[in-house]
Amino acid sequence: MNLFDTHAHVNFNAYKDDGEDVLRRCLNDGMNVVNVGSQYSTSKRAVEYAHKLSGVRLRARSRTPDEQGGVWAAVGIHPVHLKKGSFTHHDPWELSEEPASSAGREIPTVGEQLDYQKYLELAKDEKVVAIGEIGLDYHHFVEEDDVEFLKNLQKETLIEFIKLANEVQKPVMLHCWDGYDDLLEILQTHSVDKKGIVHSFIGSYKTAQKFIELGYVIGLNGIITYGESYDRLIKEIDLKNIVIETDCPYLTPRPLEKGIRNEPLFVKEVAQKIADVKGATLEDVAQITSQNAKLILNLSS
Ligand SMILES: [Zn+2]
Numbered sequence: 001m002n003l004f005d006t007h008a009h010v011n012f013n014a015y016k017d018d019g020e021d022v023l024r025r026c027l028n029d030g031m032n033v034v035n036v037g038s039q040y041s042t043s044k045r046a047v048e049y050a051h052k053l054s055g056v057r058l059r060a061r062s063r064t065p066d067e068q069g070g071v072w073a074a075v076g077i078h079p080v081h082l083k084k085g086s087f088t089h090h091d092p093w094e095l096s097e098e099p100a101s102s103a104g105r106e107i108p109t110v111g112e113q114l115d116y117q118k119y120l121e122l123a124k125d126e127k128v129v130a131i132g133e134i135g136l137d138y139h140h141f142v143e144e145d146d147v148e149f150l151k152n153l154q155k156e157t158l159i160e161f162i163k164l165a166n167e168v169q170k171p172v173m174l175h176c177w178d179g180y181d182d183l184l185e186i187l188q189t190h191s192v193d194k195k196g197i198v199h200s201f202i203g204s205y206k207t208a209q210k211f212i213e214l215g216y217v218i219g220l221n222g223i224i225t226y227g228e229s230y231d232r233l234i235k236e237i238d239l240k241n242i243v244i245e246t247d248c249p250y251l252t253p254r255p256l257e258k259g260i261r262n263e264p265l266f267v268k269e270v271a272q273k274i275a276d277v278k279g280a281t282l283e284d285v286a287q288i289t290s291q292n293a294k295l296i297l298n299l300s301s
Helices: 019-028 040-052 116-123 147-168 180-189 205-213 231-236 264-278 282-296
Strands: 004-008 032-036 070-075 084-088 106-110 128-137 172-177 196-198 217-220 242-244
Touching (some): 004 264, 019 040, 128 147
16 A cells, blocks of 8 residues: 655655654655645655655565655745744644744744746756645735735746646646635636645535646645545545645544644545545555655656
8 A cells, every 4th residue: 555645744844853754654664755845944854754765665565666655845935924923823833933932822923025037947856746745825824914015925926836737747736725716817817837735625516626637736735634624525526636745744543642743644644534534445546646746746756
């Protein structure tokens, strides 16, 4: 059984002491992992990890070449990092490079502006399989924010990144919170040649269907294991349009204990939940979602 975690952040500081070990465990299990950047420093680190681990092969068991996993990278600027400041969130792990401090839940954001040439250089790297995470986040605005200004900045940056994705002919890794209508409009007017993944999808089946009609696949993570809210969505989307992810270190799937650091191996629990709801086997879900991921990320041989 080969699982594919399409959206992980082992490139974040939460793994600064053992990131390589975490990734080696995945490779040993035949897994594929995409580490996703949220700003320039973490994007660069994602590419470095992918190269560092590219020579690692399974020693424990002999496997056929297509059972070998791999570590890949995505490069981009998360929309919350376009503003310099911070915001408060109920989940202290969320979006921060830093582990939660005892003091609290204040998430610092860096205020990075897109340097197109710098990202173009990174994006050309052979280990980069997607441009992201990029997108729209209207959820984390605070009272003193100039909301119209920030929304426009997010949209303009997204459109620039789409241009970049088309220049290097790679798909996009999209983050979207409270902005699906605007995102759909942008994708309709600024077509991405290689399409991509709508990561951490939390919308309705109807919304998912609109992305699927445009050629995108839907990324599901630990959020679907927190209750039954997404069971209907899981039932209604065809398995061929789903990829799975952890978004680690955040969003640890149940039944694992809340608050423990998530890691790519735990994507199995996301697959298990989909299997339970769809009445499929874990093996089928693992195999089909891995195939979908390879297809959209152009890794299929
Ligand atoms: Zn993420």
